[in-house]
Amino acid sequence: MSRSRKGSKKASRKSSASSKPSTNRKPVELDAEQVSAAITPIELPHDELERLAAAMSQRHSNVMRIRRDRSKLNASEAVSGTQFDVPWYPPAVAIPNDYRASRSIDFAAGEYYLQDAGSLLALAAAEAHTDSLSGQLVCDLCAAPGGKATGVLEAIGSDGFLLANEPIRSRVAPLAYNLSRTGSDRYAISSEDPDALSQKLPGVFDTILIDAPCSGQALLSRGRQSKGAVNESMVATNAARQQRILAAAHKLLRPGGTIIYSTCTFAVAENEDQVQWMKDELNMQPSPIEALSDYQSPLADCGYRVWPHRDGCAGAFAARLTKPIAEEPSEETAEFSEDPWLLRRGVLQSEQPLDSGCDELIQSVFGISSTEARTDEESVLLRQRDWIAEAFCEGAPEWVKQDWTIGPEVAHRTGQTWKPSHACALRHPDDPFTTNAERIELNDAEAATYLAGGTVPTDQRGWLIVQHRDRPLGWVKADGRIGKNHLPTHARMQVVAEVSKDKGREKVVD
Numbered sequence: 001m002s003r004s005r006k007g008s009k010k011a012s013r014k015s016s017a018s019s020k021p022s023t024n025r026k027p028v029e030l031d032a033e034q035v036s037a038a039i040t041p042i043e044l045p046h047d048e049l050e051r052l053a054a055a056m057s058q059r060h061s062n063v064m065r066i067r068r069d070r071s072k073l074n075a076s077e078a079v080s081g082t083q084f085d086v087p088w089y090p091p092a093v094a095i096p097n098d099y100r101a102s103r104s105i106d107f108a109a110g111e112y113y114l115q116d117a118g119s120l121l122a123l124a125a126a127e128a129h130t131d132s133l134s135g136q137l138v139c140d141l142c143a144a145p146g147g148k149a150t151g152v153l154e155a156i157g158s159d160g161f162l163l164a165n166e167p168i169r170s171r172v173a174p175l176a177y178n179l180s181r182t183g184s185d186r187y188a189i190s191s192e193d194p195d196a197l198s199q200k201l202p203g204v205f206d207t208i209l210i211d212a213p214c215s216g217q218a219l220l221s222r223g224r225q226s227k228g229a230v231n232e233s234m235v236a237t238n239a240a241r242q243q244r245i246l247a248a249a250h251k252l253l254r255p256g257g258t259i260i261y262s263t264c265t266f267a268v269a270e271n272e273d274q275v276q277w278m279k280d281e282l283n284m285q286p287s288p289i290e291a292l293s294d295y296q297s298p299l300a301d302c303g304y305r306v307w308p309h310r311d312g313c314a315g316a317f318a319a320r321l322t323k324p325i326a327e328e329p330s331e332e333t334a335e336f337s338e339d340p341w342l343l344r345r346g347v348l349q350s351e352q353p354l355d356s357g358c359d360e361l362i363q364s365v366f367g368i369s370s371t372e373a374r375t376d377e378e379s380v381l382l383r384q385r386d387w388i389a390e391a392f393c394e395g396a397p398e399w400v401k402q403d404w405t406i407g408p409e410v411a412h413r414t415g416q417t418w419k420p421s422h423a424c425a426l427r428h429p430d431d432p433f434t435t436n437a438e439r440i441e442l443n444d445a446e447a448a449t450y451l452a453g454g455t456v457p458t459d460q461r462g463w464l465i466v467q468h469r470d471r472p473l474g475w476v477k478a479d480g481r482i483g484k485n486h487l488p489t490h491a492r493m494q495v496v497a498e499v500s501k502d503k504g505r506e507k508v509v510d
């Protein structure tokens with residue numbers, strides 16, 4: 001099927017070689033016939049199939065998804081000449097020539113997230129750049145490493161709450177790190193099989209994002225998939241797993257709630273066929289997105305595609321459907337789902353006594369006593385599990401108290417010594433938990449030294465949150481002369497470039 005798209009623009013390709021992913025993996029090449037078989041029954045003219053095949057083996061540069069809840073970097077003006085580099089998701093911009101986007105202080109400060117423009121299609125389907133998700137209870141069912149979950153976390157604002165679920169345990173740590181970089185504490189993490197989760201929280205969520213595990217045909221260009229990605233059996237195996245996940249998502253969703261389904265593959269069996277299956281088997285209703293009409297799939301009224309050869313990205317599929325409002329409440333609805341915001345009312349304290357070392361650290365660094373009752377404004381749920389302490393936000397749902405959730409980390413123990421956690425330093429400075437912590441402001445050169453693992457000059461003492469232009473970067477422990485670096489190894493970087501806010505040009509920091 002041939003089609004033209006009026007007014008659509010490609011994600012701009014301004015990036016230089018320096019901003020390309022530093023992987024040595026070779027792209028996998030397919031010919032037009034193999035590509036045609038992969039996308040059947042979608043039909044494209046032969047010359048377009050050839051262009052698609054060529055584009056599928058070409059590496060597409062990441063774009064910068066600018067934090068919508070920060071004002072320090074007005075990146076659409078400061079780092080880009082074009083307002084709408086990614087037409088389906090305006091808050092994202094192409095990486096400017098010679099700007100080392102993953103090596104800047106702004107990146108360390110969490111001003112933007114680097115991802116393929118195609119992966120923003122799911123956020124566009126969720127309308128995460130508008131107020132649509134504001135105040136919602138959202139579940140990202142397949143969340144690691146968190147590219148979309150971090151976008152959702154910004155979109156739900158200061159009244160919403162996100163459960164980021166990732167069943168593969170080894171992928172939970174990078175997810176937790178990426179969520180912490182947003183500075184928000186309005187989330188919990190779980191590592192549950194979707195079906196098991198749906199038995200714990202039936203009928204609870206307003207929106208569920210399923211960025212499903214898939215055959216990953218769009219990853220061929222990054223050498224992160226083999227030619228097996230286009231095998232029928234691979235596609236069928238993934239489609240069956242996706243249906244199991246979708247069935248669980250349907251149980252987790254409240255009546256009237258929304259499912260956002262996305263993949264990074266081109267196979268119709270994993271995309272439009274799943275939309276049809278949700279309509280036929282789960283009685284889900286299509287919920288088309290007017291702003292994405294340029295990208296509408298020829299085979300699904302509420303499904304959208306971006307293609308490598310048309311849209312300058314690796315490619316993706318996303319769809320939006322809603323669950324009809326049932327006349328009778330489902331028997332499966334969880335008891336707390338009628339009012340999931342139970343914690344908002346109570347005065348929250350540690351449920352179990354904390355280790356004395358943990359208690360002392362939290363009192364001295366954060367000025368919070370876990371043993372005294374809190375006022376409503378200061379309320380926070382503290383929990384200690386072996387060597388870590390977590391603090392949930394005010395307004396977190398009642399079910400976060402259950403032991404299968406993981407909360408935002410505030411402190412951890414190394415040997416017998418308790419230390420404040422990196423994730424906690426990154427919390428918004430007005431967060432009730434960190435509002436009393438001491439801070440130190442660094443200039444560009446000092447921040448670059450700190451991010452590379454160096455010490456910082458200070459006459460203060462004790463644990464200090466290091467900031468650059470009011471944006472937290474991490475901890476130092478100071479002795480009245482220097483602050484010793486406590487940035488985790490995975491957060492360290494050699495800063496090579498910083499965007500000049502005045503001229504929109506690169507400027508070398510060190």
Ligand SMILES: C[S@@+](CC[C@H](N)C(=O)[O-])C[C@H]1O[C@@H](n2cnc3c(N)ncnc32)[C@H](O)[C@@H]1O
Binds near residue numbers: 141193214241
């Ligand atoms: C496409 S990736 C998600 C990417 C993520 N949403 C992002 O934007 O960074 C799919 C994720 O699903 C997870 N996964 C694998 N099997 C799963 C299952 N049965 N149910 C839910 N998630 C699963 C994978 O470990 C992987 O992290």
